[in-house]
Amino acid sequence: DAKTTQPTSMDCxxxxxxxxxxxxxxxxxxxxxxxxxxxxxxxxxxIIHGLKNNETNEMASLIITEDRKSSxxxxxxxxxxxxxVYYCIVSALNNAGNMLTFGGGTRLxxxx
Amino acid sequence: xxxxxxxxxxxxxxxxxEARLRCSPxxxxxxxxxxxxxxxxxxxxxxxxxxxxxIDESGMPKERFSAEFPKEGxxxxxxxxVVRGDSAAYFCASSPRSGGAHEQYFGPGTRLTVT
Numbered sequence: 001d002a003k004t005t006q007p008t009s010m011d012c013x014x015x016x017x018x019x020x021x022x023x024x025x026x027x028x029x030x031x032x033x034x035x036x037x038x039x040x041x042x043x044x045x046x047i048i049h050g051l052k053n054n055e056t057n058e059m060a061s062l063i064i065t066e067d068r069k070s071s072x073x074x075x076x077x078x079x080x081x082x083x084x085v086y087y088c089i090v091s092a093l094n095n096a097g098n099m100l101t102f103g104g105g106t107r108l109x110x111x112x
Numbered sequence: 113x114x115x116x117x118x119x120x121x122x123x124x125x126x127x128x129x130e131a132r133l134r135c136s137p138x139x140x141x142x143x144x145x146x147x148x149x150x151x152x153x154x155x156x157x158x159x160x161x162x163x164x165x166x167i168d169e170s171g172m173p174k175e176r177f178s179a180e181f182p183k184e185g186x187x188x189x190x191x192x193x194v195v196r197g198d199s200a201a202y203f204c205a206s207s208p209r210s211g212g213a214h215e216q217y218f219g220p221g222t223r224l225t226v227t
Contacts, residue, residue, distance in 0.1 A: 043116070043203050043218030044155065087154065099145055099168065100216065102154035 004088045009107040012082075018075040020106050022088030025069040031092045033064060034100070035073045039084040044102075047073065047086075078110045114139070116206050116219035117186075124225045131191040131198070133222045137206030144187040145216060146179060149201040161187060194226045 005023040012018040024033065034049040048055055048062045050071075055062045061074040075082055087105040117136040125131050137144050142163050147155040160168040161181035172179065176194075181187040191198055201223050205216040 041201065041221070043205075043220050045218070046216065099157040099160055099171070100147075100155070101157065102147075104154055 004090055004103050006086075006088050006103065006106045008104065009109065011109050011111055012075075012078045014080060014110055014112050015077055018078040018082065018108060018110070020073040020075075020086050020088075020108065021070065022073070023070045024088070024090045027068050027090050028092065031090045033062065033068075033071050034089040034091060035060070035062065036087045036089065036100070036102075037082075037084040038087070038105070039081075044087065044100075078108075080110050080112065082108065083110045084108060116204060116217050118202075118204055118219035118222050120222060121220060122223050122225070124227060125194045126227055127195055128193050131194050131224055133189040133191075133202050133204075133224070135187040135189070135204035135206075135219060137187070137204075138208075138217055141206035141208050141217075143207045143209065144181050145205045145207075146187075146189050147203045147205070149203065149221075151200070155203060158189075191224075194224070196226050199224055199226045 032049050032051050035047040036044040037047055038044045048057055048060050050062045050064055052064055052068055064071045085105040085107050087102050089100050116138055119134050123131055135144060144161045146158040148158055149155045157171040159172050159179045161179060163181055164183050176192045178190045201221045203218050203221045205218045207215045
């Protein structure tokens with residue numbers, strides 16, 4: 001799986017949009033971009049994923065650049081409960097299962 | 113629909129003892145993954161199992177660690193003769209099918225402390 005690079009930490013004011021970047025310059029054509037988060041040492045929680053088109057769900061939006069070498073996770077109106085470590089993961093679908101490779105992630109602190 | 117269950121949530125073992133960690137997948141899920149998280153680090157894949165089969169154990173340490181997912185009952189991660197370096201949070205995830213990382217649902221984890 002391709003390697004990802006994320007900032008170690010970020011701050012965001014409550015109610016503002018949180019934009020979390022991720023670089024994945026070695027991504028292959030069949031690899032998806034996944035985002036998970038881990039709140040205070042709980043089990044990771046799936047947020048969103050995409051291949052090349054921008055995606056949106058009830059939790060977040062995912063913007064993938066046209067060359068697919070980077071992406072941004074957007075939490076449109078961050079709340080205190082969004083304080084967590086956010087992991088950007090690149091992985092291909094395959095028939096042998098799809099174990100996730102977690103890097104260091106970005107520690108997002110949402111402040112009042 | 114209950115989520116992924118793990119027990120115990122906290123486990124304390126002395127060096128040399130055995131640790132058994134249990135994971136009950138979500139209803140209808142036949143695929144289980146185990147991950148380990150050392151303090152201040154990201155999760156590392158350990159093993160992927162389907163019912164009665166180990167599919168990928170490339171992340172498992174070669175000695176002292178084993179995993180099973182029997183036809184009936186929970187998946188078990190077993191650590192023999194624990195050492196201090198085994199202290200970590202162990203998470204399992206389940207999914208209904210192979211492929212599709214977005215379909216992995218994680219449990220709350222078991223925090224193992226070796227004294």
